[in-house]
Amino acid sequence: MTHDEFVAGIRERYSDLFDPANSDEDWRYLITIGPGWWPLVEEYCERAQAMLRDHGEVGLWFVRQIKEKFGGVRIYVRPATERLNVDWYPQAVHDIDPTPVQELLSDLRSQIVERANTTCEECGDVGGLRVINGWYRTCCEKHFEEWQRRKGSI
Ligand SMILES: [Zn+2]
Structure with a gap:
């Protein structure tokens, strides 16, 4: 959808x-x-x-x-x-x-x-609040890692 x-x-x-x-x-x-x-x-x-x-x-x-x-x-x-x-x-x-x-x-x-x-906004799995350079998202481990890669921080 x-x-x-x-x-x-x-x-x-x-x-x-x-x-x-x-x-x-x-x-x-x-x-x-x-x-x-x-x-x-x-x-x-x-x-x-x-x-x-x-x-x-x-x-x-x-x-x-x-x-x-x-x-x-x-x-x-x-x-x-x-x-x-x-x-x-x-x-x-x-x-x-x-x-x-x-x-x-x-x-x-x-x-x-x-x-x-406590719900990943991306996939609905268990998640939590994450912050990168002043940007906030609620996401799971997997989507936090993806986000970090996109932001170029790892
Ligand atoms: Zn997720």
């Missing part, structure tokens, strides 16, 4: 999670992670969509981006109507109490992020 095929599948199966106003161009950059994490993202989408349906909050929350940053997976979710420029992270301070769904989504995301931290 190519990355495009993976993203197309997510777009089709979990349409409740994404803003219907997203253009094809938006979708090109919406999910940018390696194949080792695809099953985790699939699981996130499946469970998040079920939560929204169970709580009757479909269309109130949208996944805005799923990407790799500093070796970890980042999943950004925003209220559909949010116009304020406030990032919604578990560690962010907010004046309003989170709704039950917000808490459930946040817990789910933490679980997925934690598992991604």
